[in-house]
Amino acid sequence: xxxxxxxxxxxxxxxxxxxxxxxxxxxxxxxxxxxxxxxxxxxxxxxxxxxxxxxxxxxxxxxxxxxxxxxxxxxxxxxxxxxxxxxxxxxxxxxxxxxxxxxxxxxxxxxxxxxxxxxxxxxxxxxxxxxxxxxxxxxxxxxxxxxxxxxxxxxxxxxxxxxxxxxxxxxxxxxxxxxxxxxxxxxxxxxxxxxxxxxxxxxxxxxxxxxxxxxxxxxxxxxxxxxxxxxxxxxxxxxxxxxxxxxxxxxxxxxxxxxxxxxxxxxxxxxxxxxxxxxxxxxxxxxxxxxxxxxxxxxxxxxxxxxxxxxxxxxxxxxxxxxxxxxxxxxxxxxx
Amino acid sequence: xxxxxxxxxxxxxxxxxxxxxxxxxxxxxxxxxxxxxxxxxxxxxxxxxxxxxxxxxxxxxxxxxxxxxxxxxxxxxxxxxxxxxxxxxxxxxxxxxxxxxxxxxxxxxxxxxxxxxxxxxxxxxxxxxxxxxxxxxxxxxxxxxxxxxxxxxxxxxxxxxxxxxxxxxxxxxxxxxxxxxxxxxxxxxxxxxxxxxxxxxxxxxxxxxxxxxxxxxxxxxxxxxxxxxxxxxxxxxxxxxxxxxxxxxxxxxxxxxxxxxxxxxxxxxxxxxxxxxxxxxxxxxxxxxxxxxxxxxxxxxxxxxxxxxxxxxxxxxxxxxxxxxxxxxxxxxxxxxxxx
Numbered sequence: 001x002x003x004x005x006x007x008x009x010x011x012x013x014x015x016x017x018x019x020x021x022x023x024x025x026x027x028x029x030x031x032x033x034x035x036x037x038x039x040x041x042x043x044x045x046x047x048x049x050x051x052x053x054x055x056x057x058x059x060x061x062x063x064x065x066x067x068x069x070x071x072x073x074x075x076x077x078x079x080x081x082x083x084x085x086x087x088x089x090x091x092x093x094x095x096x097x098x099x100x101x102x103x104x105x106x107x108x109x110x111x112x113x114x115x116x117x118x119x120x121x122x123x124x125x126x127x128x129x130x131x132x133x134x135x136x137x138x139x140x141x142x143x144x145x146x147x148x149x150x151x152x153x154x155x156x157x158x159x160x161x162x163x164x165x166x167x168x169x170x171x172x173x174x175x176x177x178x179x180x181x182x183x184x185x186x187x188x189x190x191x192x193x194x195x196x197x198x199x200x201x202x203x204x205x206x207x208x209x210x211x212x213x214x215x216x217x218x219x220x221x222x223x224x225x226x227x228x229x230x231x232x233x234x235x236x237x238x239x240x241x242x243x244x245x246x247x248x249x250x251x252x253x254x255x256x257x258x259x260x261x262x263x264x265x266x267x268x269x270x271x272x273x274x275x276x277x278x279x280x281x282x283x284x285x286x287x288x289x290x291x292x293x294x295x296x297x298x299x300x301x302x303x304x305x306x307x308x309x310x311x312x313x314x315x316x317x318x319x320x321x322x323x324x325x326x327x328x329x330x331x332x333x334x335x336x
Numbered sequence: 337x338x339x340x341x342x343x344x345x346x347x348x349x350x351x352x353x354x355x356x357x358x359x360x361x362x363x364x365x366x367x368x369x370x371x372x373x374x375x376x377x378x379x380x381x382x383x384x385x386x387x388x389x390x391x392x393x394x395x396x397x398x399x400x401x402x403x404x405x406x407x408x409x410x411x412x413x414x415x416x417x418x419x420x421x422x423x424x425x426x427x428x429x430x431x432x433x434x435x436x437x438x439x440x441x442x443x444x445x446x447x448x449x450x451x452x453x454x455x456x457x458x459x460x461x462x463x464x465x466x467x468x469x470x471x472x473x474x475x476x477x478x479x480x481x482x483x484x485x486x487x488x489x490x491x492x493x494x495x496x497x498x499x500x501x502x503x504x505x506x507x508x509x510x511x512x513x514x515x516x517x518x519x520x521x522x523x524x525x526x527x528x529x530x531x532x533x534x535x536x537x538x539x540x541x542x543x544x545x546x547x548x549x550x551x552x553x554x555x556x557x558x559x560x561x562x563x564x565x566x567x568x569x570x571x572x573x574x575x576x577x578x579x580x581x582x583x584x585x586x587x588x589x590x591x592x593x594x595x596x597x598x599x600x601x602x603x604x605x606x607x608x609x610x611x612x613x614x615x616x617x618x619x620x621x622x623x624x625x626x627x628x629x630x631x632x633x634x635x636x637x638x639x640x641x642x643x644x645x646x647x648x649x650x651x652x653x654x655x656x657x658x659x660x661x662x663x664x665x666x667x668x669x670x671x672x673x674x675x676x
Contacts, residue, residue: 227544
């Protein structure tokens with residue numbers, strides 16, 4: 001598969017990443033699949049490659065069940081990939097031993113979607129924020145508290161918040177705590193998995209602004225995941241569109257939004273609600289529904305729903321090609 | 337009420353007594369829904385938009401809720417003065433509701449056919465206008481035989497463009513996708529051909545492509561069934577797509593009401609203005625967002641005067657003393673604000 005290119009050395013480089021989950025139903029089915037050796041699997045992520053440069057944001061959009069979150073978790077080795085290669089700052093992290101991996105983990109952090117369930121309700125803010133440092137083996141209490149104080153200050157919380165419990169904070173403040181927890185180990189890469197999806201509009205803007213400022217201040221690389229195309233567009237330098245475990249198109253954010261080449265991207269963009277009634281326009285309707293990820297369609301996974309599908313689409317899977325500069329699309333009949 | 341008005345809410349004040357204090361859910365709401373329009377009701381979580389919807393259809397539990405004052409006129413009658421029995425007649429025939437989460441709103445142990453049958457049955461048994469003999473109109477509930485679904489059930493499913501309704505009636509909710517379930521909910525709400533359908537965040541749980549389809553469908557059905565829709569949402573994008581007019585709610589009050597074009601073109605209330613520039617959108621250039629400082633006040637401890645004044649850039653002295661009234665500043669554009 002072709003490298004998705006940036007000239008400078010990438011912070012994160014992912015190659016042919018695959019993550020399949022075995023389907024477990026009944027005991028008998030388990031036995032029979034063992035005998036026949038044809039275990040059913042969910043093709044959550046199926047051969048994804050991308051690169052993420054320093055200080056860059058790659059947005060990942062797609063609808064529920066397309067594999068965005070699995071991809072995020074697999075990139076951080078929170079689940080072990082089935083196949084593929086993940087290189088972080090030049091190191092193949094899948095080959096690392098546990099002790100070395102632990103050091104690398106400090107440099108790659110994650111912020112979760114739901115600030116209500118991702119913070120332990122029985123831990124105080126200071127314990128939540130210092131936990132990554134303690135887990136990575138830091139001993140000196142003064143240093144730990146100093147770093148925690150810095151992280152909290154960076155996200156706009158005050159020292160008086162250190163002794164409070166999560167329930168004493170609003171949703172926006174909790175997400176700030178989640179961000180501080182990710183920042184405290186001074187990471188190079190932060191995976192943001194729907195970080196503002198559970199926040200109200202007026203608070204969302206605050207958190208998005210904060211994330212942008214932090215990126216500039218600490219030269220962070222973001223993998224920004226969301227189903228909300230409006231938010232991803234605002235945050236990202238480049239956007240990758242996922243459909244059924246595959247990246248079908250990658251390009252600069254403006255190109256994805258204004259000049260989509262893949263038919264799925266075009267349909268997705270036309271469906272994004274725009275806060276301007278003058279822009280109500282013809283919806284590119286997608287026929288049918290998303291097929292089961294246990295038995296994905298042959299060839300191009302979008303072909304059963306695609307208006308331009310031809311015979312070859314069902315036979316062979318299109319690979320990502322680069323018809324425009326830095327614009328990659330996996331389609332036999334792209335929109336010119 | 338003038339002839340093109342369907343619902344008129346006047347000075348509705350509603351509180352909840354809780355352990356933490358008195359929650360002022362609605363503090364003097366005034367709202368008009370016209371005949372055959374989609375009125376978008378937008379606001380952030382906890383601003384009272386769902387409570388307003390529920391009080392119009394009379395589904396709010398009282399107690400703990402308590403209505404302090406106000407009137408809700410629907411087809412000339414004040415709904416708050418109706419007996420429970422009369423209100424039941426309005427509900428499901430005159431006013432229906434579609435809820436946010438189609439998986440929890442549908443009963444998992446009955447087939448789609450059963451559930452639509454039930455909604456039709458409720459209507460035909462209650463509606464005095466129905467002239468058909470009761471025996472014939474009464475569909476079988478929990479029917480086991482395969483082809484006994486009444487035409488009405490199939491019609492209801494066809495109305496919401498569900499492919500192959502003959503087979504869908506035998507399915508259970510878990511066998512359908514989110515978009516399909518929301519179509520079924522809409523079918524149940526519209527089968528009664530109500531004058532008003534209240535849709536409370538009907539597309540929030542759906543993916544964007546499905547959401548766009550459901551929005552388009554609702555818009556078409558409004559014309560076909562000749563109903564009005566009160567469309568509740570927190571998403572300005574969705575509101576811009578579907579509404580004819582929009583009411584903006586903040587901390588238990590309507591702060592602005594205008595036609596959708598006017599509202600997005602020239603918003604007057606500082607809250608509406610601030611929200612609109614705080615939204616990221618693929619339709620605008622990627623410049624910095626202007627966030628609104630501070631947070632939404634708690635309904636237990638509302639600030640005095642205008643609830644928005646602590647976050648408002650244009651707040652004046654009087655804003656913290658008196659609550660501004662919703663007044664018409666230009667034809668079809670109302671705003672509740674002292675600032676010029």
